[in-house]
Amino acid sequence: MTTDFLFIVFIALLAGQSIVLHGKHPGNQHISSPQPEQIHISRTGDQSEMMVTWTTLLRPNNSFVEFGVSGGLMNTKVPAKISRYVTCGKAKRVIYIHKVKLTGLLPSTSYDYHCGGDDGWSAIYSFSTTKQDSHWSPSFAVYGDLGVINAQSLAPLQKEVQNGRYDAILHVGKHIHRTIHLQDNSRVGDAFMNQIETMAAYVPYMVSPGNHEHHCNFSNYRRRFSMPGNNSGIFYSWNIGPVHIISFSTEVYYFLKYGLQQIINQYEWLKKDLEEANLPENRAKRPWIITMGHRPMYCSNVVGDDCQNFENKVRIGITSLKLFPLEKLFYENGVDLEIWAHEHSYERLFPVYNHTVYNGSIKHPYTNPRAPVHIITGSAGCKYCHDKFKRKNAKWTAFRTLDYGYTRMKVYNKTHLHLEQVSIDKNYTVVDQVMIIKNQHGPEAWKWKQPEPPPQRQKRPKVEKLRTSKKSPFDELAGAKNILNDYIKQMKSYKSAYL
Numbered sequence: 001m002t003t004d005f006l007f008i009v010f011i012a013l014l015a016g017q018s019i020v021l022h023g024k025h026p027g028n029q030h031i032s033s034p035q036p037e038q039i040h041i042s043r044t045g046d047q048s049e050m051m052v053t054w055t056t057l058l059r060p061n062n063s064f065v066e067f068g069v070s071g072g073l074m075n076t077k078v079p080a081k082i083s084r085y086v087t088c089g090k091a092k093r094v095i096y097i098h099k100v101k102l103t104g105l106l107p108s109t110s111y112d113y114h115c116g117g118d119d120g121w122s123a124i125y126s127f128s129t130t131k132q133d134s135h136w137s138p139s140f141a142v143y144g145d146l147g148v149i150n151a152q153s154l155a156p157l158q159k160e161v162q163n164g165r166y167d168a169i170l171h172v173g174k175h176i177h178r179t180i181h182l183q184d185n186s187r188v189g190d191a192f193m194n195q196i197e198t199m200a201a202y203v204p205y206m207v208s209p210g211n212h213e214h215h216c217n218f219s220n221y222r223r224r225f226s227m228p229g230n231n232s233g234i235f236y237s238w239n240i241g242p243v244h245i246i247s248f249s250t251e252v253y254y255f256l257k258y259g260l261q262q263i264i265n266q267y268e269w270l271k272k273d274l275e276e277a278n279l280p281e282n283r284a285k286r287p288w289i290i291t292m293g294h295r296p297m298y299c300s301n302v303v304g305d306d307c308q309n310f311e312n313k314v315r316i317g318i319t320s321l322k323l324f325p326l327e328k329l330f331y332e333n334g335v336d337l338e339i340w341a342h343e344h345s346y347e348r349l350f351p352v353y354n355h356t357v358y359n360g361s362i363k364h365p366y367t368n369p370r371a372p373v374h375i376i377t378g379s380a381g382c383k384y385c386h387d388k389f390k391r392k393n394a395k396w397t398a399f400r401t402l403d404y405g406y407t408r409m410k411v412y413n414k415t416h417l418h419l420e421q422v423s424i425d426k427n428y429t430v431v432d433q434v435m436i437i438k439n440q441h442g443p444e445a446w447k448w449k450q451p452e453p454p455p456q457r458q459k460r461p462k463v464e465k466l467r468t469s470k471k472s473p474f475d476e477l478a479g480a481k482n483i484l485n486d487y488i489k490q491m492k493s494y495k496s497a498y499l
């Protein structure tokens with residue numbers, strides 16, 4: 001036993017603290033059984049699949065998902081891939097992440113499932129698959145900055161999700177507040193993941209990385225969630241109904257200590273993904289392109305964040321060379337809607353590009369907008385309460401509120417997308433809503449104008465025809481002369497006969 005260790009023991013005893021020793025289960029000695037917890041599902045990119053992910057604090061002897069069509073037997077059993085995760089904190093606590101990909105799922109079908117094994121099973125949950133075509137209307141709960149502390153929106157969201165209101169949840173960053181705080185060693189992360197299980201075990205929980213997930217190069221985020229693609233959920237895309245959703249990391253622009261390569265990889269991938277999404281056959285099938293990233297390009301808050309700066313990094317790129325600018329890339333590829341969080345408030349912007357408002361028209365700003373629409377929805381409720389607004393609205397601010405709340409989004413069809421903001425402060429009422437209407441998508445949409453109605457064939461005005469004689473006046477005169485001559489001849493014949 002070293003002198004240093006004895007000194008630590010002495011200080012700890014003096015402070016009345018217990019000491020956690022690293023043994024067989026570092027940081028988890030108090031756990032006696034590897035029970036499944038933190039259960040959540042996510043889309044894989046293939047609509048006939050669903051990913052199930054959960055955690056155990058100890059390593060179980062075996063691990064499976066058993067599932068089947070709701071109402072029947074859960075008689076399909078799939079083994080899990082188990083990975084050991086040493087959490088990012090001083091204690092180097094070890095937890096186990098379990099992943100199972102369910103395949104061959106039928107469209108529009110409800111499934112029951114549970115996960116676990118010989119050491120213990122979870123409760124039974126259910127989820128529904130969606131239609132596989134693009135002719136239906138998906139609904140989403142959308143928010144960012146939902147924490148373990150002060151999770152104001154949690155209860156109404158739990159209720160709505162469990163009532164089947166949504167087809168997916170989009171959590172736009174900052175999930176695991178203080179995840180790797182040196183004193184909690186990712187236990188807040190466990191608490192957060194258990195908190196969202198009440199929603200995420202029922203509908204796909206799709207996430208973007210936020211600034212609070214940055215520790216150890218986003219290892220908590222990368223390991224705990226299972227997003228589509230091969231990029232650890234830092235950037236990915238997926239399709240649902242008439243929508244192509246792209247999630248990306250704004251954090252690669254700010255945590256340059258993890259290397260520039262992450263920005264390059266993401267930017268190149270974004271270009272490729274947008275190019276593919278804009279292929280005529282793809283855009284015809286899924287005309288709506290929606291992006292979700294944590295830190296906004298614009299905001300009217302007063303917290304000193306980069307979104308207040310005219311030359312925002314995400315918007316115009318980094319360094320004096322303005323490398324990897326996203327506003328231009330998204331505009332040139334006809335992104336319809338950009339969803340952000342980070343600011344603990346809600347703000348809806350008019351269609352905007354390069355700080356200029358491009359409304360569809362004065363009366364109908366969101367009907368055929370001539371630039372992408374932005375919303376910032378970071379007021380779900382977290383430890384840091386609200387980020388106050390500047391006194392005056394920005395020219396591109398359409399509506400803003402500091403009320404706690406979350407956004408509902410429904411994509412009705414290829415032309416109509418509806419957003420509404422629920423206020424917790426105002427007793428769960430809708431305090432803002434907008435319908436985005438687009439008759440055309442893609443970069444060409446920015447020039448879209450109501451087509452001129454086709455010219456109607458005009459009837460030629462009726463011209464009253466003058467009744468004209470083909471005979472000339474002289475002919476008529478000649479005719480009259482002949483009649484007169486005949487009359488004289490006739491009279492002469494009367495005279496010779498009777499007189």
Ligand SMILES: [Fe+2]
Nearest residue numbers: 174210211342
């Ligand atoms: Fe944030």
